[in-house]
Amino acid sequence: MSYLSEGFIQGLGLIFTMNEEVWTAVITTLKLSFLSMAVTLALGIPGGFILGYFSFPGRRILRIMVDTLLSIPTVVVGLFVYAFISNRGPLGGYSLLFSIPGMAIGQTILALPIVVALTASAVESVDDRLRLTLLTLGARGKRLALSTLWESRHQILLAAVTAYGRVTAEVGVSMMIGGNIKWHTRTITTAITLETGKGEFSTGIALGVLLLGLSFVLNWSLAALRRRTAS
Amino acid sequence: MMRQAQKNGTAPLYEIRDLVCAYGDEPVLHIDRLDISSDGPTAFVGHNGSGKSTLLKALAFLLKPAAGTIRFLGEPTEEREGELRREVTLLLQEPYLLRRSVFENVAYGLRARGATDRLVERVAEALQMVGLPPDFGKREWFRLSGGESRRVALASRLALRTKVLLLDEPTANVDEENALLMARVIGEAREKWGTVSLIASHDIQWLDGVCGRRILMRRGKIESISA
Numbered sequence: 009m010s011y012l013s014e015g016f017i018q019g020l021g022l023i024f025t026m027n028e029e030v031w032t033a034v035i036t037t038l039k040l041s042f043l044s045m046a047v048t049l050a051l052g053i054p055g056g057f058i059l060g061y062f063s064f065p066g067r068r069i070l071r072i073m074v075d076t077l078l079s080i081p082t083v084v085v086g087l088f089v090y091a092f093i094s095n096r097g098p099l100g101g102y103s104l105l106f107s108i109p110g111m112a113i114g115q116t117i118l119a120l121p122i123v124v125a126l127t128a129s130a131v132e133s134v135d136d137r138l139r140l141t142l143l144t145l146g147a148r149g150k151r152l153a154l155s156t157l158w159e160s161r162h163q164i165l166l167a168a169v170t171a172y173g174r175v176t177a178e179v180g181v182s183m184m185i186g187g188n189i190k191w192h193t194r195t196i197t198t199a200i201t202l203e204t205g206k207g208e209f210s211t212g213i214a215l216g217v218l219l220l221g222l223s224f225v226l227n228w229s230l231a232a233l234r235r236r237t238a239s
Numbered sequence: 240m241m242r243q244a245q246k247n248g249t250a251p252l253y254e255i256r257d258l259v260c261a262y263g264d265e266p267v268l269h270i271d272r273l274d275i276s277s278d279g280p281t282a283f284v285g286h287n288g289s290g291k292s293t294l295l296k297a298l299a300f301l302l303k304p305a306a307g308t309i310r311f312l313g314e315p316t317e318e319r320e321g322e323l324r325r326e327v328t329l330l331l332q333e334p335y336l337l338r339r340s341v342f343e344n345v346a347y348g349l350r351a352r353g354a355t356d357r358l359v360e361r362v363a364e365a366l367q368m369v370g371l372p373p374d375f376g377k378r379e380w381f382r383l384s385g386g387e388s389r390r391v392a393l394a395s396r397l398a399l400r401t402k403v404l405l406l407d408e409p410t411a412n413v414d415e416e417n418a419l420l421m422a423r424v425i426g427e428a429r430e431k432w433g434t435v436s437l438i439a440s441h442d443i444q445w446l447d448g449v450c451g452r453r454i455l456m457r458r459g460k461i462e463s464i465s466a
């Protein structure tokens with residue numbers, strides 16, 4: 009087991025010496041997740057709000073579809089997006105394959121159902137006292153809708169963080185769409201896959217530690233948020 | 240005749256006729272006939288489940304009657320709920336604060352009405368009426384005690400200077416001091432703006448100091464009225 013502890017020590021060394029390969033993968037992960045989350049939130053918050061706030065025909069079936077997509081396997085998304093953006097696909101002309109925007113499309117498909125579903129249930133399950141309070145204070149129409157959304161902001165942030173977790177941790181889409189190209193589309197998770205395959209534990213461990221750190225920071229802020237929401 | 244009456248200011252505040260309120264298909268409130276005058280506070284008393292909160296919600300135009308009519312100041316109220324909700328406000332039994340500062344809670348209804356000139360003064364006035372200093376406005380909603388939350392919820396209604404203030408069990412789980420404050424505020428709102436308070440409560444002793452007219456409710460019906 010000594011190769012593991014050695015790997016661990018070497019891994020920490022790689023982090024602290026700012027090893028370029030390691031940091032490029034981290035930067036790519038951050039760029040990619042920023043892009044996919046920006047699109048996801050821009051579409052998902054309004055979409056989830058409409059789904060949770062208004063009643064319209066087909067709403068229930070739409071909810072069920074969104075809930076189903078919550079557990080869609082990353083490789084299935086990878087497959088579909090690949091088919092669309094590869095040379096023979098309908099979006100083949102935009103050279104999205106093996107690019108960060110192409111990967112972001114796949115990750116958005118993964119993250120969008122999370123944000124839509126959690127936003128919808130946050131808005132749906134608002135305390136009836138909130139609705140009555142807003143009404144008794146004289147809110148109506150657009151203000152009533154926007155205040156309901158604003159009062160659910162903590163749950164929506166939770167939705168965003170959950171989606172961010174899925175996006176940074178996934179391998180399937182990044183591997184299939186990005187192709188794990190060094191200095192270009194290699195993310196933390198695809199790098200770990202590769203390095204482990206090569207028996208290069210130290211790089212893998214360094215990346216793993218960084219990914220854990222990222223997740224720790226996120227969950228730390230989440231816990232702080234929960235404390236607030238609870239009161 | 241009705242319009243005439245309203246112009247002269249003599250129409251009752253509310254005129255209830257053949258009112259039925261229901262949750263889903265289950266009717267829980269039946270009131271054949273009840274006039275509520277604007278002469279002074281009126282209390283609704285009765286056991287739990289007798290329909291007091293339901294009636295207050297109907298009077299706040301939050302609950303659409305399943306049948307019957309409610310006239311407000313001599314005018315019909317159907318399809319005018321949005322507008323009427325700005326003349327009438329309700330303090331819920333379990334007060335709920337918006338997730339914003341105290342100031343923004345109290346200012347919310349004024350902003351909703353577009354009444355934003357002298358906003359700071361009006362918020363300060365409402366806070367002062369409930370015994371809170373103006374700089375209390377900076378407090379965030381999650382840094383308030385139960386009693387303070389209640390006061391802020393009340394202040395956010397007072398700031399609106401509505402014709403009617405509906406109070407649902409305002410002294411339930413409230414200490415002596417807050418109960419006295421509640422009674423004082425009811426009088427003060429009446430003196431300042433002519434606000435009429437309608438109160439659901441079982442606190443008979445407290446009500447003695449607040450209002451004369453009592454409406455006793457039982458199983459969703461009016462049992463008796465005493466002056």
Ligand SMILES: Nc1ncnc2c1ncn2[C@@H]1O[C@H](COP(=O)(O)OP(=O)(O)O)[C@@H](O)[C@H]1O
Nearest residue numbers: 262267285286287288289290291292293294439
């Ligand atoms: N949201 C609700 N859904 C269904 N039934 C309700 C609801 N609120 C109250 N009720 C029922 O309506 C009746 C009157 O309740 P309520 O108006 O709250 O009485 P009170 O305020 O006098 O205690 C009760 O039988 C109660 O169970």
Ligand SMILES: [Mg+2]
Nearest residue numbers: 291292332407
């Ligand atoms: Mg009640």
